[in-house]
Amino acid sequence: MHPAKLHPLLRSARDPLAVVHFSADDWNRCLRTARTERVLARLGYRIADADALDRCPAAARDQLIAARAYPGFLQGRIAHEVSQVRRALPAADGDLILLKGAAYHCAGLPLTRGRQLRDLDILVPRARIGACERDLLAGGWESQPLNDYDQRYYRDWMHEIPPLRHRHRDVEVDLHHRLLPLTSRLRPDPDLLWESSLPVAGMPGVRVLSPADMLLHTATHLFHDGAIRGGLNDLWDIDELVRHFGGRPEFWGKLPGRAARLDLGRPLYYGLLFSHALLGTPIPAAVLTDVGRRFAPARPVKALMHTLVTRALPPQEGWSAFAGLANWLLYVRSHWLRMPPHLLLPHLIRKSLRRLDSLDQHSGRLRG
Amino acid sequence: MTLSELRQAQGWRGCAGDDLYYRCGPFIVQLRSRLADTLDLLEQFYGPCWASRSPAVAHFQVEVNSAPGLRRWWRSQTVFALDGLHPFEPFPRAQAFALLEWGLNWSIATRAHQYLMLHAGALERKGQALLLPAMPGAGKSTLSAALAYRGWRLLGDEFGLIRPADGAIVPLPRAIPLKNRSIPVIREFLPDAFLGPVFPKTRKGDVAHLRPPLPSLERQTEPAHPRWITFPRFVPGLRRPQLKRLEKSLGFTRLAQNAFNYRLLGEDGFTTLVRLVRECACFSLDYGDLDTAIARIAEITADAPR
Structure with a gap:
C-alpha cells in the first residue's frame, strides 16, 4: 500500500511529523477516527514525542491534549483495583500475573500513556482459580447471575471465569487461567508463561509476562481471540511493544523459538506482518522472513487473510459492501478458531435464538 | 467572514x-x-x-x-x-x-478536558470576571442573562471554562436557554432583547433562547481573569437578597462538586481549582428578584481597579 493512500490516522501513526503537512480535511478525518478507535491520546503522545505538537493547528492540539484526561483517570482506577484485589487475596492464593493494559501500566511501560483501560485482566493458575474467586466474592466482588448454559460455557470451555465487579466500584475484573479458551485450536501452555514471568517492582505478589510473552499474548488476543475489526488499538500495542523491546539484542533472537514453544507462531506472524504493513513498525527484515517461513499459512490462506485484514483493521469510514464482507468472514473465522465445529454450531444457534428472543422482548416493551 | x-x-x-x-x-x-x-x-x-x-x-x-x-x-x-x-x-x-x-x-x-469545566455562568467587566456556579434550576442562566444586559460582558451562561495554564476564563457565549417561568421574567426585564421561538414541551419544559449582546459574541476570543465567585440561588418571594461571604475552603468544596470534570482531571484539576479559589472572593447569594440581585452584585464587585 502506498503511504499517500493510507488513512491520515495511519499516516500520522507511522510518521508523526507527517501531520505538519496535513490539510484541514486530513485532520478532521484523523481526529474523528482516532477517537472512535480509542487512540486519540496515544496519537497525541506520539506527536508530542516527535516534538510536533506545537506545529499542529490549535484545534487539533486542543483535542490531542484533552484526550489525555480520560485514560489517565481510568489508569488510576485500575491501579487502585489491582491493589484492592491483591489485598483481598491471601498470600496462599499465590501470585497474580497482570495481563494487557494493567500489566503495561503497573510495569511502567511507555505504551501505557494514553491507553484506555476499562477491565482488569488477571492470570492465576487453574488449580487456584476457584479459591481466588471465593476470596474475591467474600471481599465484596460480585458476579452477574448467569443461566446454566452460560455457567457451563465459562467453566468448561472458556479461559476465564464469569466477570467479577466490586459492588462499590465500576471496574470489571476478569480472572483467567490461560490465554485462550480451553476449546481453542491453539494451546499455549500456561506453565511456560508462569516460568518466565517477572515480578513487578513495588507490588509484592504481582507479576507480568516476559516481554516476548507480552507481545505474543497481544498478537494472540487480536488475531486469534476476536473479530479483528476495531482492533487498531491492539495493533498499536504490538507496534509500541516492538518499538520498546525491539532495541534489546536478545529480544528478536528468542522470539520465534518462544512462539513455537507456546504454539503461538501463527499469531506472531500476523501480528508482525500487519503492524509492519499498517503502522510501519520497525522489524528487522531477517525476522520478518524467518517468522514468515516458519509460521505463515498456506499461500491461498495468506492471500485471503491479507485481503481481509487490510480491509478490516484500518479505520472504516462510511459503508462498503466489501468491508462488510471482510468483517463478517473474520467474525466467522474468530469463532472457528475458538471452538471445534461440534461445539461451535450448537453454540451459535443458541446465541442467535437468544438474540431473537431478546429482540422480541424489546419490541414487546416498545409496544407495551 | x-x-x-x-x-x-x-x-x-x-x-x-x-x-x-x-x-x-x-x-x-x-x-x-x-x-x-x-x-x-x-x-x-x-x-x-x-x-x-x-x-x-x-x-x-x-x-x-x-x-x-x-x-x-x-x-x-x-x-x-x-x-x-x-x-x-x-x-x-x-x-x-x-x-x-x-x-x-x-x-x-x-x-473539552483541556479546560476545567465549571457548571457556571460567567461575566466580565474591565477584564475581571464573575463566576456564578450553580446546579440547574438555581437561576444561573436567568441571572447571567440579566447581568449581560446590565453592563457585563457575557462569557457564558452554562460553562465556566478555566484554562489550567494561566487560570483565565475562556469565553463561550452561547444562546441562553431560558426555561418555563424564566421566559416571561426575561421578556419583561429585557423587552428589547432578541428572544427566539418558544419550543414547547421539551425535556426541560418550555424553552426559549435569548441572544447574548452582540459585543459578547464579537469579543468571544478575549479571555478574562476570575475575581469573584458567587453561588446564586433563586428563592421565590425573597424581598431582599441575602449575600454571605464564604470561606475559601467551602468555596473550593462546592466548586469541586459543581465542576463537570474535576475528578477526571486529577492533579491538574486540583491545582487549577486551588488557584482559582485563591484568586477570588467567594460569596453565596439568595435572591428573589433580578434588580436587587444586580445591585448587590454591583456592590461586591465595585472594587475593580481602573
Whole structure:
C-alpha cells in the first residue's frame, strides 16, 4: 500500500511529523477516527514525542491534549483495583500475573500513556482459580447471575471465569487461567508463561509476562481471540511493544523459538506482518522472513487473510459492501478458531435464538 | 467572514448539506445540516461569529438533520450526531435548533478536558470576571442573562471554562436557554432583547433562547481573569437578597462538586481549582428578584481597579 493512500490516522501513526503537512480535511478525518478507535491520546503522545505538537493547528492540539484526561483517570482506577484485589487475596492464593493494559501500566511501560483501560485482566493458575474467586466474592466482588448454559460455557470451555465487579466500584475484573479458551485450536501452555514471568517492582505478589510473552499474548488476543475489526488499538500495542523491546539484542533472537514453544507462531506472524504493513513498525527484515517461513499459512490462506485484514483493521469510514464482507468472514473465522465445529454450531444457534428472543422482548416493551 | 456575511453572500439553499464551519467561543464547530430553518436561527443567534464553507480543523463534527425513513413525513423527527454517532433519541422536528444547542453542550461537557469545566455562568467587566456556579434550576442562566444586559460582558451562561495554564476564563457565549417561568421574567426585564421561538414541551419544559449582546459574541476570543465567585440561588418571594461571604475552603468544596470534570482531571484539576479559589472572593447569594440581585452584585464587585 502506498503511504499517500493510507488513512491520515495511519499516516500520522507511522510518521508523526507527517501531520505538519496535513490539510484541514486530513485532520478532521484523523481526529474523528482516532477517537472512535480509542487512540486519540496515544496519537497525541506520539506527536508530542516527535516534538510536533506545537506545529499542529490549535484545534487539533486542543483535542490531542484533552484526550489525555480520560485514560489517565481510568489508569488510576485500575491501579487502585489491582491493589484492592491483591489485598483481598491471601498470600496462599499465590501470585497474580497482570495481563494487557494493567500489566503495561503497573510495569511502567511507555505504551501505557494514553491507553484506555476499562477491565482488569488477571492470570492465576487453574488449580487456584476457584479459591481466588471465593476470596474475591467474600471481599465484596460480585458476579452477574448467569443461566446454566452460560455457567457451563465459562467453566468448561472458556479461559476465564464469569466477570467479577466490586459492588462499590465500576471496574470489571476478569480472572483467567490461560490465554485462550480451553476449546481453542491453539494451546499455549500456561506453565511456560508462569516460568518466565517477572515480578513487578513495588507490588509484592504481582507479576507480568516476559516481554516476548507480552507481545505474543497481544498478537494472540487480536488475531486469534476476536473479530479483528476495531482492533487498531491492539495493533498499536504490538507496534509500541516492538518499538520498546525491539532495541534489546536478545529480544528478536528468542522470539520465534518462544512462539513455537507456546504454539503461538501463527499469531506472531500476523501480528508482525500487519503492524509492519499498517503502522510501519520497525522489524528487522531477517525476522520478518524467518517468522514468515516458519509460521505463515498456506499461500491461498495468506492471500485471503491479507485481503481481509487490510480491509478490516484500518479505520472504516462510511459503508462498503466489501468491508462488510471482510468483517463478517473474520467474525466467522474468530469463532472457528475458538471452538471445534461440534461445539461451535450448537453454540451459535443458541446465541442467535437468544438474540431473537431478546429482540422480541424489546419490541414487546416498545409496544407495551 | 461572519455567519451573517456568509448567509448574505451565499444563502443556505445552494449549499444545503455541505459542511458549515463556525466559531463558538474557543471551539470550531463543523455542522452538517440540511435544515434551513435551523441554519436561519443559528445566524440570528450567532451572526457576528466567524464562519466558513471551506474546511477548517474542527473541535466538534456534528450533524442535525431530519430522521430518515417514514419519519421524514409522518410526525417528523430530527437527530443529532457527533462524529457520526447518535448519542440521543430523536427530537420532534420543530425542536432541531434546541437539539443542536443541547447536543453541542453535551459534546463540550464530555470532551473539552483541556479546560476545567465549571457548571457556571460567567461575566466580565474591565477584564475581571464573575463566576456564578450553580446546579440547574438555581437561576444561573436567568441571572447571567440579566447581568449581560446590565453592563457585563457575557462569557457564558452554562460553562465556566478555566484554562489550567494561566487560570483565565475562556469565553463561550452561547444562546441562553431560558426555561418555563424564566421566559416571561426575561421578556419583561429585557423587552428589547432578541428572544427566539418558544419550543414547547421539551425535556426541560418550555424553552426559549435569548441572544447574548452582540459585543459578547464579537469579543468571544478575549479571555478574562476570575475575581469573584458567587453561588446564586433563586428563592421565590425573597424581598431582599441575602449575600454571605464564604470561606475559601467551602468555596473550593462546592466548586469541586459543581465542576463537570474535576475528578477526571486529577492533579491538574486540583491545582487549577486551588488557584482559582485563591484568586477570588467567594460569596453565596439568595435572591428573589433580578434588580436587587444586580445591585448587590454591583456592590461586591465595585472594587475593580481602573
